Every structure is written in C-alpha cells, then in structure tokens.
Amino acid sequence: MMKTAFLAFLETRINQLLKLDPVTIEALRSLDGSVIHFNCLQPEFQCYVFLDALGVRCAGWHEGSVDVTFQGGASSFIELSADRVSAWDSIKGLNVSGDPEVIAALESAHRKMELDWESLICERIGPVAGHTLVEGMRLIASTFVGAGESLSAQGAVYLQDELKVIPSEPELSAFSREVDALRGSVEHLDERLNKS
Amino acid sequence: MTDKVRDQDKTHFGYKDVKPDDKEKLVAGVFHSVADSYDAMNDLMSMGVHRLWKRFTIELSAVRKGHQVLDIAGGTGDLTKQFSRLVGDTGRVVLADINDSMLRVGRDRLIDQGIVGNVEYVQANAECLPFPENTFDCITIAFGLRNVTDKAEALRSMCRVLKPGGRLLILEFSKTNNPLLTKAYDAYSFSLLPAMGKLVAGDSESYRYLAESIRKHPDQATLEAMMKEAGFVNTTYHNMTGGIVALHKGIKP
Known part of the structure; x- marks a missing residue:
C-alpha cells in the first residue's frame, strides 16, 4: 500500500507540473498509449508510467508490453532528472531500451521541457x-x-x-x-x- | 440441503436472520439511506485509504483501450471514472447497481465531471446479470459482494458474462490475521463507526449493519474457494491494510 500511495502522490505532482508546460503536454500527447517502465536496480523499485491525452498515470503493476524501459541505479535516475542537455546514452549506469521512435520523442520532450514551477x-x-x-x-x-x-x-x-x-x-x-x-x-x- | 440461498428459509442481514427475499429490501433500505453521504462517509471511515484500495484494483485489472468493463455495485462511480479513461472511445464501461439511489448519485456525479460517451448505467441484480454470455473483458465488484443475497449465484452469473480469459476482481472487506489489529478494528467498527454514521449521515443503524455484514462475509480462503466453485481459475488474493480489505482475482477459462 505504501508503494501505491507513493505512486498516487507522484502521479498528482507530475500532472500538476505538466500542466505548467503546454509544450511538453503536446509532445506527450503524440505518445498517447505508450507505456514506460522505470526499473531502479539500487534501491530496487519498479513502476510503470502510462502516457495518455490527460497526462500521465503511474502504476506499480502492468501485465502488458512496454514501449521503453529505463534501467539503472538511483544515481543515474537523479542524473537523468537533473541533466537535460546530455544525451541519455552518455549518462553513466543508465540503460534505455525499447522502441527507438518513442525514445527519440521522449528525449526531445525531456530536453525542451520548461516547467514553470x-x-x-x-x-x-x-x-x-x-x-x-x-x-x-x-x-x-x-x-x-x-x-x-x-x-x-x-x-x-x-x-x-x-x-x-x-x-x-x-x-x-x-x-x-x-x-x-x-x-x-x-x-x-x-x-x-x-x-x- | 439446497445450494441456492433463495430456496432456504433464512439468510443473514448483519447479525440478524431474515428471509432471503427480505434481505434485498433491507439492503436496499440501507443504501437508499446512505446514498447522498456515501462518498463523504467512505473518506471519513477509511481516512481516505479506500482510494488506494481502489487504485490497486485498477492496477490489477489490466484494462486497456477498447475493453468492455462491468463495474457491479459501482455505487458512486469511483472505479467507473478510472475505467472510462482507460478504455477510451473504443471501449465501454457499464456501471451497474441494484440500488437506484446509488446509481442516480453515481450517474449525476460522473456526468457532472464530464465523464460521458463510453459509460452506460444499468440497474441490475448481480445474481442475474442482464447481459449476454462472453461480453466483458473485466468485471469488478467493490464493497458490494457482501450485500448480495446469493453470493455463489452472483459469482456464477459474473463468470457467464465474462469473456474467456477475462478477469473478475472482487474488492471487499475481509478478515485480519493480527489479533491486536482485529481488536482495534472491532472497537472501531462497532463503537466509532455507528457514531460517525449518526453524526455525518444521521443514520447509525446502516453503519452498524456495515460492521456486522463485514463480520458475516466469507474470509479470504472461503471466498477464493467460492470463486473456484463458480468456474474461475488462477484465483489469487492480495490482503491490504493487514487483511481489513482483500482483493480477489479470478480468470474465466
């Protein structure tokens, strides 16, 4: 239940932040239906992010296929969130795999993101x-x-x-x-x- | 001994024994009484945790675009709202409830929130669902099965209308396995709950029935056995909040 609560909190905050950046919302809208798998190896934590026209939805369980998988340690995920200039494959310890088109679209959206916090x-x-x-x-x-x-x-x-x-x-x-x-x-x- | 509850002399309504046909009317009375304050009371009684229980149910449903979903005893439409987003324009969600007051509150609430187009409303008894065989990809019943007079018949009816490979999710109060938690939970549900019901909804009896009906509901293992008996396979259950609530899952072969 703790994980469910954390993901509910995370989902609310992400959607609140996305509302501040119409460009990113538009970019994510083009990825409607995509499923992104985040697999943190240390500490062990997995979650799935579903993109749709209304924003993102976070879940701890998913039984279908995924479009993109991000895998790495917590430090590489922190670096990913902080560094919006470097290419993803240059981030040490981070492995991004899956549909190349979705990866390219996500990387572009990540680079252009301007959240008016x-x-x-x-x-x-x-x-x-x-x-x-x-x-x-x-x-x-x-x-x-x-x-x-x-x-x-x-x-x-x-x-x-x-x-x-x-x-x-x-x-x-x-x-x-x-x-x-x-x-x-x-x-x-x-x-x-x-x-x- | 007959299998059908309705052919028997009596069944339970909370801790009382009543005639099977009377139970339906008594349960209806309870929900007519609490319909308008149902959401507020849910939040108050569970301290908001019911939202997490329902969220976990959505996660386990594996519902996606184009799916047909049946939300039985859907009440005020918490699950239907989420399913409507998941199934998209090409899917369909049917919000079914035996109680017209609950159905009206749910329908008004969803329409007010702009959730229209892929949601239908049906007043139906879970024991004899008015749908053809193999219709739905997923059926959920959240906090509703314990109020059904003949649970075995309802499970068979759900299995009938599910598509092969479709899943049934039952979210329901269950039995805690921690003696300390059980004592605290008993004290809460038999003392505090009716008092809160009187204060907020002006009705303590309905909330006393809620506490009693939870105690009379089959425990986790018994309900799983009932699901198997009704024809479901790969049955599992997840305890939540120490077993106060359990989510049962079964697949139609």
Whole structure:
C-alpha cells in the first residue's frame, strides 16, 4: 500500500507540473498509449508510467508490453532528472531500451521541457508571497553556488601552496633511507662500545 | 440441503436472520439511506485509504483501450471514472447497481465531471446479470459482494458474462490475521463507526449493519474457494491494510 500511495502522490505532482508546460503536454500527447517502465536496480523499485491525452498515470503493476524501459541505479535516475542537455546514452549506469521512435520523442520532450514551477508556488500561496519565496530560494541557491565556486577556486590555490612545502615522494624515500642508515650506524657503534 | 440461498428459509442481514427475499429490501433500505453521504462517509471511515484500495484494483485489472468493463455495485462511480479513461472511445464501461439511489448519485456525479460517451448505467441484480454470455473483458465488484443475497449465484452469473480469459476482481472487506489489529478494528467498527454514521449521515443503524455484514462475509480462503466453485481459475488474493480489505482475482477459462 505504501508503494501505491507513493505512486498516487507522484502521479498528482507530475500532472500538476505538466500542466505548467503546454509544450511538453503536446509532445506527450503524440505518445498517447505508450507505456514506460522505470526499473531502479539500487534501491530496487519498479513502476510503470502510462502516457495518455490527460497526462500521465503511474502504476506499480502492468501485465502488458512496454514501449521503453529505463534501467539503472538511483544515481543515474537523479542524473537523468537533473541533466537535460546530455544525451541519455552518455549518462553513466543508465540503460534505455525499447522502441527507438518513442525514445527519440521522449528525449526531445525531456530536453525542451520548461516547467514553470514558480507559477505553481504562486498559485498555492499567492503572487506576493510566492514571488518573495522564489526570490529567497534563488538567493539561497546563488549563495550556495557562489560558495561552492569560491571553495573550489580557493581549494586549488591552497593545494598549490601546500604542494610547495610538502616533500615529494622521492624526497621522503631518500629521507627514510638516510634515517635507516643512521639507525644502523648507531646500533653498530653501540655494539662496539659494549664490546670495549 | 439446497445450494441456492433463495430456496432456504433464512439468510443473514448483519447479525440478524431474515428471509432471503427480505434481505434485498433491507439492503436496499440501507443504501437508499446512505446514498447522498456515501462518498463523504467512505473518506471519513477509511481516512481516505479506500482510494488506494481502489487504485490497486485498477492496477490489477489490466484494462486497456477498447475493453468492455462491468463495474457491479459501482455505487458512486469511483472505479467507473478510472475505467472510462482507460478504455477510451473504443471501449465501454457499464456501471451497474441494484440500488437506484446509488446509481442516480453515481450517474449525476460522473456526468457532472464530464465523464460521458463510453459509460452506460444499468440497474441490475448481480445474481442475474442482464447481459449476454462472453461480453466483458473485466468485471469488478467493490464493497458490494457482501450485500448480495446469493453470493455463489452472483459469482456464477459474473463468470457467464465474462469473456474467456477475462478477469473478475472482487474488492471487499475481509478478515485480519493480527489479533491486536482485529481488536482495534472491532472497537472501531462497532463503537466509532455507528457514531460517525449518526453524526455525518444521521443514520447509525446502516453503519452498524456495515460492521456486522463485514463480520458475516466469507474470509479470504472461503471466498477464493467460492470463486473456484463458480468456474474461475488462477484465483489469487492480495490482503491490504493487514487483511481489513482483500482483493480477489479470478480468470474465466
């Protein structure tokens, strides 16, 4: 029942988002009747997405044939949802198989997708609060992106500086050999002193 | 001993023994009384979970474009609405209910939602379905079989009108196998349910009947055996919410 509940929730959200992008709805309408199978290998999870004129329908069971199968780990599905520029076959760990025409149409729709998520927020909480929230989210996101870029740049400088003072591997090996030789000489001297 | 319930002296109506012909009238009275508040009460009683039970039924139905579907005891049309979308313009969904009040509420609701064109409405008794043999690809009966006077006869009638290879799905309250859950469920259905019925629908007796009729309904294994007896093969059932509800599936050979 948990899976059924999750899929019901997912279906509602996907259809809400699709309503914000008439171009994608039109593209999916041309695929009316297609069945897409999502097979996540790790963690194990399967679901079927049915495309029709009214949007998408998600189901945990399907006994007929499928048009396209997406198979891979959770990380590859996350990459698929985040990366709308790269070709699907370049996404590591993701295997897309099935009807080439449907795959091409889906890939094209995925690339052109422009979901107006701001209007969804504004619809829910009102235009003033919605835009304020969206601006806040943008500010937080840009702060994180800036902090990430700064950390990355400063990290590179730090590593370059550190490289100047950190001894290289051959220097460490030579130093280690010298320490061994000194220890051997000290032991040898100690033996001679004990004898005399 | 005769097989037909209608030839016997008595049958059950909740915990009461009544004449078989009287049960139909008493059940009709219950549904005439609750028809207008049926949806609200369903949501309230199940805390919305009935939508998930029905959703799972749709998933297991394997209904697709062009199919002929019969939704028996379809009531307010929850399943019919979904099936109408699945069968498309080339298919057909028949919403059947023995109770004209329920059928009227279902028909009005579906028409108000723009679901027209591939849906038909038939007032029919599940024991003698008014359709030719081998008509439907799928038959569903959700929360209706326990109210049928002669369940075995109804199952035979469903098998008759199904096409070979067609499937019957029975969604119905059943028996929990967890003693703790059973106690909690009993307390809920015999104390809280009639109180909610009085508050929302102004009728506690109908909801007391609901609780009693669930207890008198055959358990999962018995219903599966009845389906086999009626001629279905590859019968299985899925327990949901700890067995409070079970979905039985059978195929007509």
